[in-house]
Amino acid sequence: MASKRIEIMDTTLRDGEQTSGVSFSASEKLTIAKLLLEELKVDRIEIASARVSEGEFQAVKNITKWAKENQYLDRVEVLTFVDKGVSINWMIEAGATVQNLLTKGSLNHLTYQLKKTADQHFKEISEAIALAYSKGIKTNVYLEDWSNGMRNSKDYVFEFLEFLKTQNVERIMLPDTLGILTPSESYEFIKEIKNTYPDLHFDFHAHNDYDLSVSNVMSALTAGADGLHLTVNGMGERAGNAPMASTIAVINDFMPDIEIGVNEKVLFTVSKLVENFSGIMIPANKPVIGANVFTQTAGIHADGDNKKNLYFSDLMPERFGRTRKYALGKASGKANIQKNLQELGLQLNDDDLKKVTQRIIELGDKKEVVTKEDLPYIISDVLDSYSYEEHTKVNSYVLTHAKGLKPSTTVSITIDGETYEEGASGDGQFDAFMKALHKIYNKRAKSLPDLIDYAVRIPPGSHSDALCETIITWKNGKNEFKTRGLDSDQTVSAIKATEKMLNIITS
Structure with missing residues (x-):
């Protein structure tokens, strides 16, 4: 016809x-x-x-x-x-x-x-x-x-x-x-x-x-x-x-x-x-043009795409000037992560890939979407975390910030099996956290390194829910070293970087 x-x-x-x-x-x-x-x-x-x-x-x-x-x-x-x-x-x-x-x-x-x-x-x-x-x-x-x-x-x-x-x-x-x-x-x-x-x-x-x-x-x-x-x-x-x-x-x-x-x-x-x-936003699940419609979330789907494109249909994103994406989150598998690593030109061995996968799943439980742009920060954080033996653990903390009152914190940490708890106030939540730590380490007759630089960054193009990478430079005597922390909350990412520092000086 x-x-x-x-x-x-x-x-x-x-x-x-x-x-x-x-x-x-x-x-x-x-x-x-x-x-x-x-x-x-x-x-x-x-x-x-x-x-x-x-x-x-x-x-x-x-x-x-x-x-x-x-x-x-x-x-x-x-x-x-x-x-x-x-x-x-x-x-x-x-x-x-x-x-x-x-x-x-x-x-x-x-x-x-x-x-x-x-x-x-x-x-x-x-x-x-x-x-x-x-x-x-x-x-x-x-x-x-x-x-x-x-x-x-x-x-x-x-x-x-x-x-x-x-x-x-x-x-x-x-x-x-x-x-x-x-x-x-x-x-x-x-x-x-x-x-x-x-x-x-x-x-x-x-x-x-x-x-x-x-x-x-x-x-x-x-x-x-x-x-x-x-x-x-x-x-x-x-x-x-x-x-x-x-x-x-x-x-x-x-x-x-x-x-x-x-x-x-x-x-x-x-x-x-x-x-x-x-000003009328396109729903994320709108066919053909929605943000999510060419995004695979489940790891099994990404794995299938690696194996003869098992989850492809005629509705290919390239037809519409788009590309397929592989979401990172709690449903991610190694295949999702490998797809994103390929796009970034990165490679990991099997052990490191397992560690990164586990961290992404943990982050996905707290943060709905982990982006491809977050990956380098996550990799850096994970590989850095496995470079030392854990002697010190921050068990819990309460951070308070109220208008007209100084920020304060109460911290519980365990050092070589012994648990300590202290509270302090400071010029900011992280400052209060550090002052509580100083009290704990003074009890142990041990001083902490000086914080000489503090940098926070988020992936380019990210929004208010982005993962924050906090990089802190410490000076311990004549030696300088950096630690990184990663979280969607800026103060928490700084605390994670500090926990790494505590393990380094204890090891």
Whole structure:
């Protein structure tokens, strides 16, 4: 069977902007429009609703100016209304040449919202289309609430389509406005329409209220839909619209008879840009574009990837400009760690790898995610820990810090089998900890090395929950040495570095 070319219309800048709390600036709209047409290579973009605001007018003007200069103007569309030419005049001033005319696709909407008969509505639509044509503007028509129209007033929908067949219309747009359709209904309704009007172009516009939008899109395409309306990151009112990334992946992998022109490689880039501009964060488990969707967490999965890619599917991250990651945490196995070491260009022998694996599992119990960038610090900490025999153990400590009071601590440590407990206050929690230690070691008639340098660092690009590596330089007489501590809490990492120092001076 010959493949069928499907048009992809992106409506992120119009329907997607109806996401609660989202408003793109004119410059953001222009940036997104350029990316959608030049990089993502969608067929058409719907960029605004006519008459909304002065800011919207300026945004449309900027986009149409750029589009005209780059031969994209006929692919830029604006939502308009049956309003006796007000929308058309707005479009002309803004430089747009394709209107998406909003009409009523259900008898319920027509009767109770417009309070008009079908003939009255069709007459006004005909006048709007004729006026647009006389001004050089092409018309596509939205049948708002079409899905409810097919369920509850099918005769009206087909009467409407009979009328539209006689009009100068490029495309008829069939929206599931409230996201109520099931996949079987999507197929049945569009199949019936395409069988009746095989020569007309029909777009399907899905919403995601029941999380069925991608399934409904598949059914609509199987039934013969000619175009789809999608949004980046599935943005849109309520639960949003059919998401661009998932839909494109599904079409490419499961619908070999459908041909589309979208460039998969930049889906992730566009998604991240829209995330930044909109302020609506992409869920970590969002298919194709989520932070976690190409991350293996279980060690058995990483091991399987090492053995003939047992956990790979056609949904490869490289298709979308991404890479596979192997999470480090309490579920990690050696295979996860080896994968991350390979990316860092590091190698460990089996014994050291076991030690590092155990430490990562321990850290994972306290910290949900250990990053690849944490690994060098963990390795350094672990190998340093095994370079001496443990004579001294910090059993427990209580650190207090309250506004208006000096920080204080109570410490319990065991030295060569004997346990000591002391408390002290200081200029900071760590200072209080060190003063308590001095009290303990004074009892043993032993002095502690001087702390001459204290450095804290976190992996580049990390956040507030990052692992901290504290490196302390000590001076014991004429000798200087360093110890390292690693923890997600800065004070605790310093205490761990100090514990290592205590073992070194005791050994």
